[in-house]
Amino acid sequence: MAQKKSSHRTAEEKAATAAKRDARRARTERARAQAEERRKAAKRKEQLTRFGLVAGVLALIVGGYFLVTNLGSDKPDTAPSGASGNYGMVIGDADAPKEIVVYEDFLCPFCGQLExxxxxxxxxxxxxxxxxxEYRPLPFLERISDYSPESANAFAVVLDASGPEVAKAFHDLLFDNQPSEEGPFPSKDDLVDLAVEAGAxxxxxxxxxxxxxxxxxxxxxxxxASKxxxxxxxxxxxxxxxxxxxxxxxIAKAMVG
Incomplete structure (x- = not known):
């Protein structure tokens, strides 16, 4: 009887030991699973942080691009010396009985014909x-070619550097050498040459x-002008x-008729 009782206790002890072992294994597995989940969570957080930084930088770059695009030229609108307050150049006596204002584009063929x-x-x-x-050059045809704003800028440069007399001669040469709207278009070197020919x-x-x-x-x-x-x-x-x-x-008759 005593031996049987001991055997029974031994079996119970073994069962208890096995149960404890299984419980430890279960706890270990849960701990491992939790650790892995924390590791994955930390990795996701790191990736999101990096993504956020990259996205932030991209947002600054894209936002800056659109800001510059929407603002147009980043150069100041400082007027050239000798320019009128209306973005033009006036020739003739300020007290003349007749005043004419001409809005023109050096690429515009009809402007060339009128000139x-x-x-x-x-x-x-x-x-x-x-x-x-008062001649008021405009860059209206820049959708066709950069020559439109380039020639208007060149006119302003000549006015600023050489005065109204030379600028008027340059103005006339620009129309005398006006390109077709289909091109080819004069280069900036060509504009410099015309400016020198005008006296600059x-x-x-x-x-x-x-x-x-x-x-x-x-x-x-x-x-x-658009406003x-x-x-x-x-x-x-x-x-x-x-x-x-x-x-x-x-129109010519109204001007000189």
């Missing part, structure tokens, strides 16, 4: 003190022409009234 039609008579009227003319000193105008020194002013001129309802070139005002007509000849 050729009225130039001689208009220049004579200016010389006689009968009229003053190369060292005075090349840096500003190459670096688009008055790009901000040119952009501001275009914005101001004033100018949506095409040439647009001409004679004594404050818009010159109307079905043809360029009608």
């Amino acid at each position: 050729k039609t009225v130039r001689d008579q208009l220049d004579a009227a200016v010389e006689a003190g009968e009229v003053n003319v 000193k190369e060292s005075d105008v090349r840096p500003g022409i190459e670096d688009m020194a008055f790009e901000g002013w040119v952009d501001a001129a275009g914005d101001a 004033d309802g100018i949506n095409s070139t040439p647009t001409v005002f004679v004594d404050g009234q818009k010159a109307e007509g079905q043809t360029l000849a009608d």
Whole structure:
């Protein structure tokens, strides 16, 4: 009897020991599982943190790009010396009985045609003190070619460096050498050559022409014209009234007729 009782206790002890062993294994497995879950969670957090930093940097880059794009040119709209307060250049007697304003684009073919039609008579009227003319170059056709803002900037550079007389000669040469809207378009070197031909000193105008020194002013001129309802070139005002007509000849007549 005593031996049987001992055997029974031994079996119970073995069972208890096995149960404890299984319990330890279960706890160990749970601990391992929890540790693995914590490791994975820490890794996910690290990845999210890195992703957040990258996304933040990308947001700054993209946001900065759109900010610069929406602001347009980052150059100041400082006016060239000799420019009017309306983004133009005035030639002729300030007290002349007739005042003309011409919105133009050096790439616009109709501006070129009007210029050729009225130039001689208009220049004579200016010389006689009968009229003053304000030329306001615009970059309206930049959707076609960069030559539109580049030539307007070059005009501003020449005005700033060499004064109205040389700028007027340069203005005339730009129209005399006007490219087709289909191109090919004059290079900045070509613009420098025309400026020198007009009477400017190369060292005075090349840096500003190459670096688009008055790009901000040119952009501001275009914005101001659009706000004033100018949506095409040439647009001409004679004594404050818009010159109307079905043809360029009608507009020319209002200017010099």
